[in-house]
Amino acid sequence: MVFIQILLDGLLLGGVYAVIALGFSLVWGIMNIINISHGAFVMLGAYATYWITTRSGIDPFVALPITMAVMFMAGALVQRYIINYVVRAPASMTVTLTFGIQLLIVNLALGAWTANFRSITVPYAGARFFLGPFLFPYTRFFIFLIAFLLTAVMHLFITRTKTGAAIRATRMDLESAKLNGVNIRRIYIITFAVGAALAGAAGGMIAITYPISPMMGFSYLAISFIISVLGGLGSMAGPLIGGLIFGLIEALSSFLIGTGYKDIVAFTLLVVILLIRPSGILGREYY
Amino acid sequence: MVKDFEKKNLLFLALICALGVLPLGIGVSTIRILTSVFMYIVLAQSWNIIGGYTGYVSFGNALFFGLGAYTTGILMLRLHTPFVLGLLASSAVAFGAAFLIGIPVLRLKGHYLAVATFGVAEALREVFNNLRKLSGGGEGLSFPLPAGDIRQVSYLFYYIMFILAILTMMMAYYVTRSSAGYAMVAIREDEDAANVMGIHTTKYKTLAFCLSALFTGVAGGAYGYWVTFIEPNNVFSINISVMMVIMVLLGGIGTLWGPVIGAFLLEILSDLLISRILEYHEAVLGFIIILVVLAAPRGVMEIVKDRKKFSLSYFLENIRKYQA
Numbered sequence: 001m002v003f004i005q006i007l008l009d010g011l012l013l014g015g016v017y018a019v020i021a022l023g024f025s026l027v028w029g030i031m032n033i034i035n036i037s038h039g040a041f042v043m044l045g046a047y048a049t050y051w052i053t054t055r056s057g058i059d060p061f062v063a064l065p066i067t068m069a070v071m072f073m074a075g076a077l078v079q080r081y082i083i084n085y086v087v088r089a090p091a092s093m094t095v096t097l098t099f100g101i102q103l104l105i106v107n108l109a110l111g112a113w114t115a116n117f118r119s120i121t122v123p124y125a126g127a128r129f130f131l132g133p134f135l136f137p138y139t140r141f142f143i144f145l146i147a148f149l150l151t152a153v154m155h156l157f158i159t160r161t162k163t164g165a166a167i168r169a170t171r172m173d174l175e176s177a178k179l180n181g182v183n184i185r186r187i188y189i190i191t192f193a194v195g196a197a198l199a200g201a202a203g204g205m206i207a208i209t210y211p212i213s214p215m216m217g218f219s220y221l222a223i224s225f226i227i228s229v230l231g232g233l234g235s236m237a238g239p240l241i242g243g244l245i246f247g248l249i250e251a252l253s254s255f256l257i258g259t260g261y262k263d264i265v266a267f268t269l270l271v272v273i274l275l276i277r278p279s280g281i282l283g284r285e286y287y
Numbered sequence: 288m289v290k291d292f293e294k295k296n297l298l299f300l301a302l303i304c305a306l307g308v309l310p311l312g313i314g315v316s317t318i319r320i321l322t323s324v325f326m327y328i329v330l331a332q333s334w335n336i337i338g339g340y341t342g343y344v345s346f347g348n349a350l351f352f353g354l355g356a357y358t359t360g361i362l363m364l365r366l367h368t369p370f371v372l373g374l375l376a377s378s379a380v381a382f383g384a385a386f387l388i389g390i391p392v393l394r395l396k397g398h399y400l401a402v403a404t405f406g407v408a409e410a411l412r413e414v415f416n417n418l419r420k421l422s423g424g425g426e427g428l429s430f431p432l433p434a435g436d437i438r439q440v441s442y443l444f445y446y447i448m449f450i451l452a453i454l455t456m457m458m459a460y461y462v463t464r465s466s467a468g469y470a471m472v473a474i475r476e477d478e479d480a481a482n483v484m485g486i487h488t489t490k491y492k493t494l495a496f497c498l499s500a501l502f503t504g505v506a507g508g509a510y511g512y513w514v515t516f517i518e519p520n521n522v523f524s525i526n527i528s529v530m531m532v533i534m535v536l537l538g539g540i541g542t543l544w545g546p547v548i549g550a551f552l553l554e555i556l557s558d559l560l561i562s563r564i565l566e567y568h569e570a571v572l573g574f575i576i577i578l579v580v581l582a583a584p585r586g587v588m589e590i591v592k593d594r595k596k597f598s599l600s601y602f603l604e605n606i607r608k609y610q611a
Contacts, residue, residue: 034398085581089609091398092344092532092540093580099529100576107570185611222409225402260417267410274403275391 005134006255007248012140014247015147016205020220021227021239022154023198029233030171030191031087036098037078038224039217040105041196045071045203046212047113053120053207060120061142064204068197075196079189087188102217109214117211143205147240150201154194155236167191222263226270232283241281303453310445318441322513324554325448327534329506331546332455334531337499339541340463341492342475343393346528347404350388350411351381351500353523355507357415360428360517365421370433374508381504382497389496390489396478405525412523427518430511444513451509455502459543462498471495475541529576537579539588548587581606 024038048070052063082101086093127138158164169177170187178184202220206212223246231242246266253265273280310318330352338344358380359373368376392403415422422428433440462468470491473481482488511517530553538549556575560568584605590597 028398032398034401082577082581084610085606086584086609087611089580089584090344091401092338092536093584093609095344095346095398095401096529096532096536097577097580099525100533100573100580103573103576104570105573107567107573111567111570188611225406229399229402261413263413264410264417267406267413270406271392271403271410274395274399274406278395278399 001133003255006251008134008136010247010249010251011244012136012144012247013251014244015144016202016209016243017223017227017247018240018243019147019150019198019205020202021224021231021243022151022236023195023202024221024224025228025231025233025239026154026198026236027192027195028228030167031188033083033087033094034091034098035192035195036095036221037102037105038098038195038199039219039221040102040109041071041075041199041217042203042206042220043109043212043214043217044074044105045200046207046216047109047203047214048200049204049207050118050120050212060122060204060208061146064146064201067200067204071200071203072193072197075193075199076189078196079192080185083192084185084188102221106214106217113214115213115215117213119211120207122208139208143208146201146205147243150198151236151240154198157194158236163187163190222266226266229270229273229278229280232280234284235282238280238282245281306449310442315437315441318445320555320558322441322445322448323558324551325445325452326506326510327530327550327554328452328547329448329455329502330527330531331534331538331550332452332459333499333501333503335499335535335541335546336459336462336471337492337495338532339535339545340468340475341471341495343396343492343495344401344532345404345496345499346401346525346532347406347408348499348503348531349523349525349527350404350408351385351503352507352510352527353408353411353415353519354384355381355504356511356517356522357422357428357507358504359508360430360511361421363431363512364428370512373512374505377504377508378501381500381507384504385497385500386493389493393489393492393496405528408523408525408528412519415519415523422519425518425520427516427521428511430515430517432515433512444509447509447513448506451502451506456543456547458498458502463543467491467494472541533576533579535586537583537586539586539591542586542588544591545586545588548591552587584609 020042023041024035027033027035027038045067048067049060049063052058052066053060078101083094083097086097122139124138129136129138129141158167166177166182166187167190169180169182170184174184177187206216206220227239227242227246229242230246231238231240249269250262250266254262257265309321330348334345334348337348355377358377359370362368362373362376363370388407392400392407395403416425418424433443435443463471470481470486473484473486474488474492478488507522511522534549534553535546536549537553538547539545553575557568557572560571564571582602595601
């Protein structure tokens, strides 16, 4: 019983992981950029939700769309005025650049908000329901549903809209997309901004369930790496599958080996997948 | 041509002699800064061999630094071996680790390689965080204190790092002028073509990785004894891996003197920052990293080599090259 409850908790957490990796995998897959500052965006999203909720008193779930809008704008600005200049440079430059952005954001956040942990308290924080003998907190269950919703919306956006088609075309063949009138710069701005908005949503979800601090982002960056590689680039289902599986693996390894070892398991998993199947579970060439 | 070569050699010898007697006339704090400049020359030049000449961009080279630091530390503390023996062991451990990690991991390229090397470094960091009995775990490891007063100790580490820097420079110089060096550059330019030409690519890229690990490991061991206290989150930090990359980028990737210039400029700059604005020095460092990548993607060396390139039009051409 306890064992199954632990797996269920892992699965619920996996939903949040999926959203963390969703934006990261999109930017990596479409723009071929490993965004080291993704974890910092998750952190900014968490603080945006925290400040909106504590200052205005509205429900954190209602604050999520506002957080996403704010982070969309922030992402668009970062892409337009910083990353755009090296967007097609080799990995050594883009990784280093986004590392610099991450240092800047985290250090400024640390100066502005201190290293203290903060948390959002909602009146229904302790509310839960039972499904048979298993316990589900309402907040985590809602977050899990939102994760599926965001994945579905992203899938429809990429596959069914004109902008989505332009994004896919940019990924498939840059020159042909240009010849067909796609504004590459605009597509990159939209892609990166959507990635940042998803990071913001993930940050908001984390802020509802866990205490937050400016240093929180780095571990979520590592999680983004693992899930993107595990699920595979090139689709929206990849991060979801990868996130859920990783949630299960993490819960299992904490339970069976001990929490101190869960990061060893996670990073070993990352390296092993890269070696035996770098395209991941669902990975494919194009979106 | 011959005269030019001799002039360069003389200049180089004069520089070494000057740096050799320099600590006798300067303060302890300046010696400390120069010591860390030399250390970063070792790290950046080592990274340059795999990342610059061979084109395999590793973001986990801190793992050799960490392994080196812990090898020397554990040997000195647990087995009471002399420091020099610890350094030798560090070089062997780093070299061996690079061999074992390199053979599977160097099959990956580009972004996947970057993520994989990062993953290996982070996994090792966590392993050392958990090996309480051996490494002291997350509480860290204290080295025995080196004998002598502050000034003598600062001389000791100045000369150790200085010699390591010279050795690393010599290694880079001779390797890149050997057939192995040409094989590495060939792999960078076109690995398939190199393979077709009969170059054993796996052998040479693994060799490049091992050479890049060698002195990084020794520098790690020397660093541990120098600062007397190490912890996994510190010596396996991704910050160290990224510093190697950014220093090489700033100086000039795939050049002999680029890493030296990059290490010197960045270390002096960050030291000035730390002493002036401790609280926000990481933010300013981040800002400088952004500036370096955006404004000097080819590094300082290119301008040193060809003064004509010190112009606004070339600068604009350079920064427009990669934009969308």
